[in-house]
Structure formats: C-alpha cells, structure tokens
Amino acid sequence: MARPSSPSGSTFSVIGADVTIKGDVTASTELHVDGRIEGDVTCDSLVQGESSVIEGAVSAEIARLAGQVRGSITARQLVVLKSARIEGDVHYDALTIEQGAQVEGRFAYRLSEGQTGDRNASSAATQADDGEPKLTLAQ
Template identity: 70%
Template sequence: MFKQKTAPDVAPRSQGRTMAASTFSVFGSDIRITGDVVASADLHIDGHVHGDVTCTSLVQGEGSDIQGAIKAETARLSGTVRGTISARDLVILKTARIHGDVHYDSLTIEQGAQVDGRFAPRAATSAEDATVVSLAAS
C-alpha cells in the first residue's frame, strides 16, 4: 500500500572541499592573544594580538590592536597595527592607525586614516628582493 521512497544519491555539500574554506573566526574585544595566529579561515579581530597574523581574509575592528606582521589575501583594517602589512587587496579605513610598511596589489585608503610607514606594491618589493638575492649570489 505504501511505497518506501529511496533517498536520492546526492553527495554531501562539503565533499571535495575543505571545511576551512567556508569558516569564519571571530576574536572578540575581550580576547588577548600572545603569539602568532595562522588560519586558513577568514578572521574578524576585535581584540588584541601580540604576534603575526596570517590568514585568507582579515577584518579588523576599530578597537582592535595588532602588534606584529599581517599577511592576508584581503584585509580591511580599522584599528591599530604596529607591524608590516602584506595584502593583495587592502582597505585602510578612516579609524585605522598603521605604524609600519604596507605592501599591496590593490589599495584603498579612506580620508582620515593615519599611516606611519612606506607604501610599496607587492610586485615591486618582490623584484627588489630578487635583485638583492641575485647580487648577494654574485
């Protein structure tokens, strides 16, 4: 009388992909981290980090403070950074206070942002590094 339905043969959505590709981590304003942060996930940091930050995408809150280098594909900074920044797409918002050199492929700076450091496209810094290495090898 009743016919049992069979479940369709559908692969789970995460099959073939790493779970880290779809994750997002938040460090709240009450978080203080001493040490390097390395993540394959996107990060939103509202707290304080005393160490280097490496991730795919970084969003920094206004009250956040990062003391260390930042390496990310994309970064949107609105807090204080004391260290070198290297990002493919970088947005520095008006509340940001940057103390360090900035390396980028694409750069947007809002009026009012403060940067105490040098700006250089990442391609130019890579070429300079290659020249220094080749001169040292000679």
C-alpha cells in the first residue's frame, strides 16, 4: 500500500511496539498504537494493539481497544475487545464489548449535541434517535 508523502495527506499514523511517548498525542487521522503512551490521546479514530499501554485520557470519534488503558475514555463508537484491560470511566454513544474484556470504572452514556437530560422531551432529534444507550455484547 502506497503512503502519501505529505503529513496532511496521511491516511493513518502508527506508533510502533518499540516506541514510548511521554506527553499528549493528537492526530487528525486514524491512529494505530502498538507502543506505550504516557499522556492523553486525542484523534478521529483509534486502533489499539493488544500489547500497547495508554496511561491517560482517550478521546476519539471511533475507538477499537485491545490493550491496556489507564484513564478515562470518551468515544462516539467504542469497541472493547476481549484482550482489553481498562481502568477508568467510559463515556460512549455506541458500545460493543467482547466477552472477557476487563473494565474497572463506570460506563456512562454520552448525550449527543442537542439532547438534554430529559429523555421524555419530544423533538425531531429525540424522535429520530430514541436517546437510549446502545450496548452490544459481542461473542
């Protein structure tokens, strides 16, 4: 697969298994993490390898976690694979957890923009989306 030469045209970024980053990481594209990050991670899409460790908050539109995370997680779509070990609170819009995943923390459904805490309120936004948390247990 050919990779664009300019950083602005990159389709994804990779942090290899032999890399340790001390500090916050921000990516505007998909981020693959196989190494260790000691800091917060903010990106559009995060794919975490089984042997990777993130010690800090994770914020992503889409996150697929297979390694260890010590910190809060906020994601619109979150997939927690069976090899994942999470220590921290999880905020999500849609959540899939494989059997065997370990999470020590609280799960909280994230209200989308335009929604209020009153789930009985009738509006076009709440009629199109019932506002209920979406949880999928994978096998």
